[in-house]
Amino acid sequence: MSYKAVKGTRDFYPEQMEARRKVFDLLRENAIKYGFKEVESPAFESIKLLTAKSGDEIKSQIFVMEKRSNEEIGLRFDITVPLTRMFIEKQKEIPKPVKWFYISRMWRYEAPQKGRLREFYQFGVELFGSNKVQADAEVIALAIDNLVSLGLTEKDFTMMISNRDLIQGFLENIGVKKVGETLRVLDKRGKITEEEFEKELDFLPKDKIKKINKFLKCESVAEAAKQANDKGKEGAKELKQMLSILKSMGKEKYIKFSPEIARGLAYYTGTVFECFDKKGKFRAILGGGRYDKMVEQFGGQPCPATGFAMGDVVLELFLRDKKLWKDSSEGVDYYVAPVNADYIEKAIEIAQLLREKNSVDIDLMERKLGKQFSYADSIKAKKVVIIGDETKKGNVKIKDMASGKEEEVKISKLK
């Protein structure tokens, strides 16, 4: 009888866990530098909350619990909605802006594929209460700093930035009626060929598709703004201000105006962005934007918001590709080896002494010294403390595993 993990999930052994923890610690440190505070929400929420604003496509992606006593519950597939719920519960009392970050697990019911698993971690931030472009710039700068702190450079990734109002203002200007549907197709642009793209837009007349293709080729905000109505021009103005702030933050080299970034989800307003590897080998590394209507839609007082999220699956693939992610496990500082069973209790005492300041392993198998050394080696112990006759003089022998050197040390001097 053999049992397997559920497909699309991962087991984290120490090597994988430590590598991931190093990355998460760095992301946490960066978020704290930007004045964000860590939060966490429950793994599951009511189906009512989870599906309120995302439509049917999302529902099929939720791990739904068997219904018991009228409770309809599902695992969160995203944390923006749960955190919006949490924000609304304290909206009156909490000073604005509210800057939250999280490193949390999410679950999506889908067929596992490259860069997509059914269980994954997400790092992200939500910033509630500011409608200023400074707030958008703040979250984009943090997103960039995260990637740079992991060893990536402007040669590796591009932060592609656009503005929903600009895009919608353009679509309205050329008379597109099905704006939502068109945005969803626009969002796929990077993943499909021009032919497929035009086919997916077949609900539009040819001339409009032509105009869309022209718009998507705009290299400057000014050029794009010319093709939009007043709402779009307003979006363009905001975008320019934000790009200017990002420049004063020293982030210009990482960013690019990219009119094709529309973001599929219905809830985005204003600034939208996605980050891709320059070689185009992977899915988006992170994505985010402004969602000024969501708080209100979920029953709160009207309140602007912006944020981003970065999953660990694509991030790990990308960092591994760049040799910036390596499974590894730190060795213990000391392994304490009694020479025989007579010295077990003495060895335990010394291990406890050393544990005040060090990571210490000890023989738990009553093995011979040779086998103990093999084990110490396998767990990458830095030093082995040998507990034998020397203890009668108040001493132990310590072997440095890297140099192979051995010295006799007073027990009273150990720390």
Added chain:
Amino acid sequence: MSYKAVKGTRDFYPEQMEARRKVFDLLRENAIKYGFKEVESPAFESIKLLTAKSGDEIKSQIFVMEKRSNEEIGLRFDITVPLTRMFIEKQKEIPKPVKWFYISRMWRYEAPQKGRLREFYQFGVELFGSNKVQADAEVIALAIDNLVSLGLTEKDFTMMISNRDLIQGFLENIGVKKVGETLRVLDKRGKITEEEFEKELDFLPKDKIKKINKFLKCESVAEAAKQANDKGKEGAKELKQMLSILKSMGKEKYIKFSPEIARGLAYYTGTVFECFDKKGKFRAILGGGRYDKMVEQFGGQPCPATGFAMGDVVLELFLRDKKLWKDSSEGVDYYVAPVNADYIEKAIEIAQLLREKNSVDIDLMERKLGKQFSYADSIKAKKVVIIGDETKKGNVKIKDMASGKEEEVKISKLK
């Protein structure tokens, strides 16, 4: 329309999150000192795995997913079984003993009550590969160190220790047939009255119940051993050895031989222990023991194992009761305040400079200085950097929020 969290779950706002993180960081540090390595398993497993050894009572406590395409999946309610699965997958290649710890979320479908939630965190360790009492002593010592590092003393808690072989050897000796059922009732002894206890044991003749009550009152291992058969005497011998090791580890003052500790779950063998607050106000703070048969039962090669687990719900209640757990959120090092809109970009530049080494918040609302100070105060900023006309001389004003003192500082000296 208002949305609520699912009952029995908790939202962690920054104050709760930071308090919890401090505790978890301490537990992690302790585990590392003992040479344990962190691991994590998926949140869900196949129902087949989850229910394999625990029987029907457990199944009703699992959050089961709606079945899709023949996959029967449920949220883990415990991590010992999933980690046993992970161990078995690497059993051949991995050097023994294997020492793993985790700080993970678990879920149990039950009615929330004091000390029990439907979603909770558990810290714990599993030690695979050693059948020696040193291994049991190691995990018990770590459990004690955890509580001590959180500020608790021998006046606050007792680690109650027994041995399954000793108890079973006693039950067999007095001719009890339904050993498993009796153990499950024994395990409840601390939570029910003597009357209720005897009622639950009504499948046994009165004289056996009397003998059980006498056994439960034993104050020494030797006294208990006299009432047991050879298997029980063997268990008693092991227990004595382990208590002696714990003594040499300096843990004697925290521990007590307690024949009533049986542990309900079927999988325990040998050493068993539970830790309680001395005032008896709460449920068990932690529990653990040896489970030498589990690896084999789940399809691995025979392999002894021992471990313990501590949930965060009772721990938090207990620490709060002792004033050792306090919600708190660290303030930022700096808040950067532009005096008006002309200084926004300069303020952003300086915030970015300070962020290299500090946690820094900045005005994202274009508010007047007075409101900015109120906000800086609400987020407990240690210093406010005022960005105004002084920047023309290359200076900023910095106000220390604790002392109220203000000084002018060269921008080039900021770090």
